[in-house]
Amino acid sequence: MNSPLAHPALFHLGPVPITAGVVVTWAIMTILVIGAKLATRNLSLHPGRLQAALELIVETLDSQIRDTMRVEPGPYRGFIGTLFAFIFIANWSTLIPGVEPPTAHLETDAALALLVFLAVIYYGVQAGGVRGYLGSFATPTPLMIPLNFIESLTRTFSLLVRLFGNVMSGVFVVGIVLSLAGLLVPIPLMALDLLTGAVQAYIFATLAMVFIASAVSESRDATEPQQPRTPS
């Protein structure tokens, strides 16, 4: 049985080995970019069917961001929406025969988690400046600096391991059942995989929102002096 941690190279681009997961990632990126370009080409105030469907998706995304982060969704819509769309399509790409979802590879998930890690720093610095962001590590007391620092690393790691573990274990279980029981038997498991894939995309996007929101609000609190609370 093939190891789920090692992936043979499909071909070499100069000195860089290209695996099947990278090719699938490129395909998904192309589909997303070209699809988004084509779908938003003729926007009008009287939306047709396609535009109405797209607006429904964006509205749902906006309301989710507003509910979770309790801020206006404008600056975060692009990042969170792209994360969700990519992971969702990547998890469901297992529906195409012969395609293994790229999120079942540790490297893709590491790249996505690294993006979230960098986005937390970016939005934190944007909200409160470098001083405010670094100051947010010293809340509530400077004693917490090592713990807060470790937390920001471990939660990125757990983001990566969670997505990898869920998607990879689904692919793995289907492979084992297929080799033991034969054709058509693993279909219920594959249906379960689709559910898991959708839930994991939602959870990844939600956790990215939660991390960014906490960094933004803490950086903002660290720059502004504590105002005495007036009883309302």
Add this chain to the structure above:
Amino acid sequence: MNWLSAISIICATVAVSFGAIGPALAEGRAVAAAMDAIARQPESANTISRTLFVGLAMIETMAIYCLVIALLLLFANPLLK
């Protein structure tokens, strides 16, 4: 098969089986509490289920860690190379 790989296989099984106990109990408690809350306040079901999903993902990570350790033992064991 030498004794090191035999112990690795046993340890991988033990890691997954015992690592699944804690998260299973915890997820059961979390879902039960969420059901209770939704039964009391059906109007806040949206918020509760969203928080429940995020919380379940957090709890589930513990079991996934055990799975990853088991896979490392089976497929990327540094002692067997």
